[in-house]
Amino acid sequence: MKGFDFDFLKVTPIAILDILFVAILIYYVYNLIKNTLAVNLLLGMFIILVIQFAVDALHMELLSAIINKFMSVGIIALIVIFQPEIRRFLLLIGKNTFLQKNKAWWGYLFGSKNIERDNLARIKPVIDACKSMKKSRTGALIVFVKFYDDQLFANSCEVIDSKISKRLLESIFQKNSPLHDGAVVIAENKIKSASCILPLTDNDKLPPQFGLRHRAGIGVSENTDAVAVIVSEETGEIAYAKQGRVRMNVSFGELEKLLNKDF
Numbered sequence: 001m002k003g004f005d006f007d008f009l010k011v012t013p014i015a016i017l018d019i020l021f022v023a024i025l026i027y028y029v030y031n032l033i034k035n036t037l038a039v040n041l042l043l044g045m046f047i048i049l050v051i052q053f054a055v056d057a058l059h060m061e062l063l064s065a066i067i068n069k070f071m072s073v074g075i076i077a078l079i080v081i082f083q084p085e086i087r088r089f090l091l092l093i094g095k096n097t098f099l100q101k102n103k104a105w106w107g108y109l110f111g112s113k114n115i116e117r118d119n120l121a122r123i124k125p126v127i128d129a130c131k132s133m134k135k136s137r138t139g140a141l142i143v144f145v146k147f148y149d150d151q152l153f154a155n156s157c158e159v160i161d162s163k164i165s166k167r168l169l170e171s172i173f174q175k176n177s178p179l180h181d182g183a184v185v186i187a188e189n190k191i192k193s194a195s196c197i198l199p200l201t202d203n204d205k206l207p208p209q210f211g212l213r214h215r216a217g218i219g220v221s222e223n224t225d226a227v228a229v230i231v232s233e234e235t236g237e238i239a240y241a242k243q244g245r246v247r248m249n250v251s252f253g254e255l256e257k258l259l260n261k262d263f
């Protein structure tokens with residue numbers, strides 16, 4: 001007698017590995033898109049997929065043809081809609097590779113003393129400037145990027161291209177300075193530009209006291225590998241934005257650790 005074929009239920013080590021990788025992938029994708037509009041879009045796509053299965057099963061040919069056509073164009077629409085998330089996902093993979101994570105390798109190859117000296121040279125003036133801007137209640141938005149994206153920053157910014165210095169940062173953000181509006185971008189051990197207009201986040205779950213400066217800092221960290229240090233003009237509080245999330249009331253010790261870790 002012919003029985004049922006349960007071949008597809010065979011659990012092989014490769015299948016377990018496969019499931020594990022898919023679970024990790026789902027976890028990373030969820031982490032990337034949680035608290036963003038992308039969750040609603042993904043839910044919409046999922047519902048259409050379920051309808052497609054139902055329509056196929058019921059052999060409703062006309063509806064099935066329409067949904068199939070929609071789904072084949074949908075993949076291009078998905079790439080366009082999720083472009084920031086895809087970009088962030090690829091950056092995340094690049095940042096988490098063995099060589100990137102294990103900075104000891106870089107130290108071994110290029111000399112850890114040099115790296116520490118570089119970090120101190122670019123981080124200390126920023127922290128000192130933040131200390132004095134906190135005291136004087138001067139609002140500031142300082143963005144650190146690993147790769148300076150000309151396309152993103154060149155159009156809206158004033159090019160500075162100068163050594164990172166406390167006094168320069170203070171004078172840029174001084175209320176009377178023509179460059180004080182907007183963000184300063186630091187990359188490649190330099191203040192690359194000032195007065196930059198950044199993309200604002202559309203996250204609707206942020207605290208109500210967050211105005212445009214905070215929204216711009218969080219926005220740029222959502223779409224790029226950038227982290228943003230925000231000094232509030234109203235409270236003097238320091239906030240730190242990374243990957244679309246923000247840490248409030250950051251102490252200077254924490255700020256140094258965070259910047260050292262991320263840059």
Ligand SMILES: Nc1ncnc2c1ncn2[C@@H]1O[C@H](COP(=O)(O)OP(=O)(O)OP(=O)(O)O)[C@@H](O)[C@H]1O
Pocket residue numbers: 139140141180181182183196197198199200209210211212213214215216231232233234235
């Ligand atoms: N798109 C943008 N990109 C960069 N900077 C911006 C942008 N929009 C506004 N800003 C900066 O934010 C300032 C306005 O800050 P606003 O008071 O709205 O922010 P906030 O988050 O409430 O911070 P604060 O606590 O300092 O008031 C502007 O003067 C400008 O310098």
